[in-house]
Structures are given as C-alpha cells and as structure tokens.
Amino acid sequence: MDAPERDPVAGVQAAVLRQLDLSTPSVARMYDYYLGGKDNFEVDRECADEVLRRAPLVPVVAQANRDFLRRAVRYLARECGIRQFLDIGTGLPTQDNVHQVAQRVDPRVRVVYVDNDPLVLIHAQALLANNPNTLALAGDLRQPWRILDDPHVRGVIDFREPVAVLLCGILHFIPDHDDPYGIVATLVHAMAPGSYLVVSHAERHRDLTPATGAYDRASSPVVLRSLVEIAGFLNGLEWVEPGVVYLPLWRPDRPMPTDRLRVPAYGGVGRKP
Ligand SMILES: C[S@@+](CC[C@H](N)C(=O)[O-])C[C@H]1O[C@@H](n2cnc3c(N)ncnc32)[C@H](O)[C@@H]1O
Numbered sequence: 001m002d003a004p005e006r007d008p009v010a011g012v013q014a015a016v017l018r019q020l021d022l023s024t025p026s027v028a029r030m031y032d033y034y035l036g037g038k039d040n041f042e043v044d045r046e047c048a049d050e051v052l053r054r055a056p057l058v059p060v061v062a063q064a065n066r067d068f069l070r071r072a073v074r075y076l077a078r079e080c081g082i083r084q085f086l087d088i089g090t091g092l093p094t095q096d097n098v099h100q101v102a103q104r105v106d107p108r109v110r111v112v113y114v115d116n117d118p119l120v121l122i123h124a125q126a127l128l129a130n131n132p133n134t135l136a137l138a139g140d141l142r143q144p145w146r147i148l149d150d151p152h153v154r155g156v157i158d159f160r161e162p163v164a165v166l167l168c169g170i171l172h173f174i175p176d177h178d179d180p181y182g183i184v185a186t187l188v189h190a191m192a193p194g195s196y197l198v199v200s201h202a203e204r205h206r207d208l209t210p211a212t213g214a215y216d217r218a219s220s221p222v223v224l225r226s227l228v229e230i231a232g233f234l235n236g237l238e239w240v241e242p243g244v245v246y247l248p249l250w251r252p253d254r255p256m257p258t259d260r261l262r263v264p265a266y267g268g269v270g271r272k273p
Contacts, residue, residue, distance in 0.1 A: 237270025
C-alpha cells in the first residue's frame, strides 16, 4: 500500500503553531480584539484591555481604519484600474479583506499579503487556499528589499505594471530608528509609474498617547506621529483627493455622525508620477 500523502500546508501550519509566542501580547491579535474578533488569547486581551482603559477610543480608530482600507482598495480597483495589490501588515482576516473587496471589482485581481505574525499567516493561508490569484507569506516591513526580491512575491506581482502597496495601520509599529521613511522610499522606488501607496497611521493625540506604554510589552512598540510626519510618507507622490485626512473623511461612502469624524488617525493615497 502507498504511504499516505502528507498535506504540506497542514505541515507548515503545525510548525508555525509551535512557534506561536503566547507569553507576549501580539499587536495583530490585539487589533482583532478591538474589532470584535475571536482570534486572540488571554495575554492579548489583558494588554488590549489596559489600552482600552487608557484610550477608550481605540476600537473606533480600528474600525475607521478598516473602513478606510476597504474604501481605498475599492477606489483603486474600480476607479484607477489597479489589478495587483501588495498588502504589508495584513492583520487577521475580518470582514471585507483586501482580495475580497478588489476581486468583487475584477476576480482576476492579484493580491499578496505579507505579515510577520505567524497566526495571521495561518489564517490568511486557510482563507486563500482556493484562491489562485492570492498569496500570503511571512515578511517584515523592516526588510522591504527581502519582500521585493522574494520570488514568490515576484511570481504574483509584476513590478513593471502599476501596483498598489498598502501600509495600513503598520507604520506606527516602525520606530524612527528602523528608518520608516527609508523603508517607504525603497518600496516606492520599486513601484512602476502609475502605482499607488496607501498609508494609514495613528495620530500623536491626547486621546491615544496615554495608551502607548502598554504596547512596550507587546510584540511591537507603537509610535504615534503628527499629521506632518504622517503626510511625509507620501512625499514625492501625487496625493489623491482629499489628501491626508482623518480616516472617516477620506472619500466616505455614507453619511457619518459628526462625533465619528474626528478619529485620531490619518489616511491618504499617493500616486507615483
Ligand atoms: C493594526 S494591524 C493592521 C491590519 C490591516 N493592515 C488593517 O489596516 O486593518 C497591524 C499588522 O501589522 C503587522 N506588523 C507589525 N509590524 C510588522 C512588521 N515589521 N512587518 C510585517 N508586519 C508587521 C501586525 O502583525 C499586524 O497584523
């Protein structure tokens, strides 16, 4: 009798699960908790609850960020004809993930998800198992050249064609000493003219600053930045209207209660000329 075939995906997932660090709060799983997800553990909830005690607005920011990401992806696929997306700092799957939003516009849209959290990858690979135009792989934004040179990424994304690179809710996990502006410049340099960069980032604001200390014991510290600093990530690009604004103000698709408009986080989209 033939030996039973081993499932390579299950093998990889088991290996990744063994690497899961359950003693350190994960910023990906904390974000999942803010969004009402179930993919988080006691260690994450305990740290996230401390954040929420100090900054009760955080779930509103998280939801506004997700909504911004969805609107930006839909805009790029529908209005700008973008057919390939590189989403770095993917997060755990929730409603309306990037490939679902973009492939509703055109099922041929290709998406690569990159994250440095093992649980994100397990979930993304499971979600994408039957989707031939998508890929989820481990990578670190602090090493952008490794993402750009990865043969698996290059197998899906053709950098000679316009691409949208998504850096949503991730740059505030890159401290200045890791050179976030240099990282963005490396990515932009690799993008063809007509490509887009999408950035969202939490603001250095009195409603959020009391909570930053809690992140010091999480998988990544958090660095809040000012509007000028956040807009600086889109330097050299043509800003898509309305520019870099509070997240709910970026091309809203429905009326918003006014108390939900001033969310202390900015988003913007830039086009490479
Ligand atoms: C707040 S979530 C944002 C998820 C999604 N982009 C969104 O906007 O809804 C941040 C994600 O970035 C990932 N992340 C943080 N630092 C990273 C790094 N240096 N490289 C790759 N991913 C990172 C985390 O694991 C997490 O999944």
